[in-house]
Amino acid sequence: MSASPRETLDSPQKLQDACISTEGLSVSYAKSYALRDLHLEIPRGSITALVGPSGCGKSSFLKTLNRLTDLITGCRVTGSVRLDGEDIYQSGFDVLSLRRRVGMIFQKPNPFPLSIRRNLTLPLEEHGTQDSAALAAKTEAALRDVGLWDEVKDRLDSSAMILSGGQQQRLCIARALALGPEVVLLDEPCSALDPLSSAVVEDLIASLRESYTVIIVTHNLSQARRIADQTALFWLENGAGTLIETAPTEQFFSQPQHRLTKEYVSGARG
Amino acid sequence: MNRSSVKADRTATFLCWIVAFAVTGTFFWILWDLLGHGFKGISWSFLTTQPRDAGRSGGISSVLVSTSLILGVCLGVAIPTGVGTAAFLSEWIPRKSRVGRWIRRSLDLLAAVPSIVFGLFGAVFFGEVLGFGFSILSGGLTLALMVLPILIRATEAGFRSASEELRLGGAALGLRRATILRHLLLPAASHGIVVGLVLGVGRALAETAALIFTSGYVTRMPSSLLDSGRSISVHIYDLAMNVPGGEANAYATAVVLILLLILINSLASWATQTWLGGRSLP
Ligand SMILES: Nc1ncnc2c1ncn2[C@@H]1O[C@H](COP(=O)(O)OP(=O)(O)O)[C@@H](O)[C@H]1O
Numbered sequence: 320m321s322a323s324p325r326e327t328l329d330s331p332q333k334l335q336d337a338c339i340s341t342e343g344l345s346v347s348y349a350k351s352y353a354l355r356d357l358h359l360e361i362p363r364g365s366i367t368a369l370v371g372p373s374g375c376g377k378s379s380f381l382k383t384l385n386r387l388t389d390l391i392t393g394c395r396v397t398g399s400v401r402l403d404g405e406d407i408y409q410s411g412f413d414v415l416s417l418r419r420r421v422g423m424i425f426q427k428p429n430p431f432p433l434s435i436r437r438n439l440t441l442p443l444e445e446h447g448t449q450d451s452a453a454l455a456a457k458t459e460a461a462l463r464d465v466g467l468w469d470e471v472k473d474r475l476d477s478s479a480m481i482l483s484g485g486q487q488q489r490l491c492i493a494r495a496l497a498l499g500p501e502v503v504l505l506d507e508p509c510s511a512l513d514p515l516s517s518a519v520v521e522d523l524i525a526s527l528r529e530s531y532t533v534i535i536v537t538h539n540l541s542q543a544r545r546i547a548d549q550t551a552l553f554w555l556e557n558g559a560g561t562l563i564e565t566a567p568t569e570q571f572f573s574q575p576q577h578r579l580t581k582e583y584v585s586g587a588r589g
Numbered sequence: 590m591n592r593s594s595v596k597a598d599r600t601a602t603f604l605c606w607i608v609a610f611a612v613t614g615t616f617f618w619i620l621w622d623l624l625g626h627g628f629k630g631i632s633w634s635f636l637t638t639q640p641r642d643a644g645r646s647g648g649i650s651s652v653l654v655s656t657s658l659i660l661g662v663c664l665g666v667a668i669p670t671g672v673g674t675a676a677f678l679s680e681w682i683p684r685k686s687r688v689g690r691w692i693r694r695s696l697d698l699l700a701a702v703p704s705i706v707f708g709l710f711g712a713v714f715f716g717e718v719l720g721f722g723f724s725i726l727s728g729g730l731t732l733a734l735m736v737l738p739i740l741i742r743a744t745e746a747g748f749r750s751a752s753e754e755l756r757l758g759g760a761a762l763g764l765r766r767a768t769i770l771r772h773l774l775l776p777a778a779s780h781g782i783v784v785g786l787v788l789g790v791g792r793a794l795a796e797t798a799a800l801i802f803t804s805g806y807v808t809r810m811p812s813s814l815l816d817s818g819r820s821i822s823v824h825i826y827d828l829a830m831n832v833p834g835g836e837a838n839a840y841a842t843a844v845v846l847i848l849l850l851i852l853i854n855s856l857a858s859w860a861t862q863t864w865l866g867g868r869s870l871p
């Protein structure tokens with residue numbers, strides 16, 4: 320993190336290496352649109368923050384990227400989402416392995432009501448790690464990555480539900496990282512946590528840069544400013560969420576181009 | 590709160606207590622009566638010897654064996670079918686789909702059908718059409734049909750009460766639906782399954798009408814599932830109604846039945862704690 324990531328982002332050949340790109344992406348529930356005609360490129364190995372008022376389709380957008388929208392009855396996705404150049408909505412696309420490659424962390428920490436260890440081994444086994452030594456090694460590595468190992472190594476078989484909120488959220492991140500994803504989606508991961516845990520989780524997210532492509536929805540503008548390489552503003556227009564402006568984070572906050580961005584950044588709206 | 594509503598509140602509380610006392614009081618009165626008449630008849634040899642003289646003397650060993658076998662057949666068929674159907678209803682088809690509504694409605698209808706109708710159906714279908722005759726197999730299968738509606742509905746409620754969070758969280762990690770069901774939803778539904786099982790087993794153990802027509806009332810020790818066998822409630826009924834001088838053993842057998850129900854009740858909650866819920870409970 321010491322080398323400024325913003326420089327790498329600004330260099331043109333990096334920008335061309337989009338990990339995820341969407342074209343004309345729309346999401347509707349029953350009759351109404353939650354998101355309309357979204358064109359967005361997410362550069363590889365960077366952190367992208369999505370900001371904007373509630374209800375403008377940020378969570379819906381994240382759910383299109385791992386096709387969690389498939390599970391919602393009445394939800395329809397049109398347009399295209401490409402991951403490493405491949406359309407994830409093409410027929411026959413392997414959704415289970417997509418979800419391994421694109422991990423997701425929710426606002427409310429959602430560890431399974433199982434032991435700490437089982438929270439990690441259940442998904443690992445599902446994705447083909449059967450050998451118990453390998454399982455143990457991956458479990459330890461993932462818990463170390465999120466700085467949880469020393470806190471839980473003596474009680475791996477106790478229930479994950481007895482951990483604090485911040486620890487639970489880090490366990491959920493570890494669970495996703497253990498599967499070796501390319502992309503990590505985080506939907507307001509700190510907003511259910513106390514300030515101290517929130518700071519720990521924020522540092523953890525910042526440390527994911529370069530190893531992963533990270534997309535984080537946040538209502539905390541200073542958090543976006545601290546950790547994100549680029550920031551995108553979503554807004555509700557004509558009853559549907561749209562993308563207003565995307566820019567490198569520094570530019571987004573210091574020289575916003577769009578009127579709404581100016582007002583949102585200055586706190587006048589949103 | 591004003592004075593009259595305080596008064597109404599007190600009256601309501603008082604009435605609730607009275608009703609609660611009446612209900613538990615009645616239960617303990619029955620228990621007291623049973624124990625008073627039947628407890629002295631219970632001994633190790635009562636449990637381990639076969640009935641003699643139409644049940645007036647001797648014990649109930651063959652009756653206990655038949656009962657366990659009937660119950661075993663019933664649960665062996667009802668649990669997998671019931672949990673499977675409940676999972677199908679709650680996880681595989683949309684909540685308001687026509688198939689789902691149709692299945693639920695027929696289950697509710699089935700739950701309300703008198704047991705004697707099940708008995709006649711079982712006698713014809715299992716006994717004659719499938720050729721199992723008067724047998725433990727026919728009786729157990731008939732009981733399974735009776736128990737299924739309760740079991741399915743309670744288990745389905747258990748699955749539904751499992752939070753959406755588990756489903757989404759599991760899916761977001763790329764878990765297959767079957768894995769989510771087996772490892773996340775089933776433990777969460779275990780309470781519903783236990784409730785369904787306890788109600789179902791209670792109904793099965795108490796059943797007489799359906800069993801007289803299907804598993805029969807022969808007191809011999811059964812040697813296979815195709816043998817006829819007398820279940821415990823049928824034995825009580827027969828001793829009390831058809832056998833002059835059988836009252837003492839009827840009472841003793843009734844005490845055994847009550848003890849059995851209590852035992853099964855505790856076993857069921859212990860088993861789910863240990864096998865299904867144990868790892869999942871904090
Ligand atoms: N499961 C759902 N069913 C129906 N409508 C939904 C569902 N999820 C979200 N919506 C609607 O879609 C719109 C966008 O919601 P969401 O994506 O959660 O926005 P955000 O995360 O920016 O607050 C809202 O109007 C919301 O009511």
Ligand SMILES: [Mg+2]
Nearest residue numbers: 377378379506
């Ligand atoms: Mg949201």
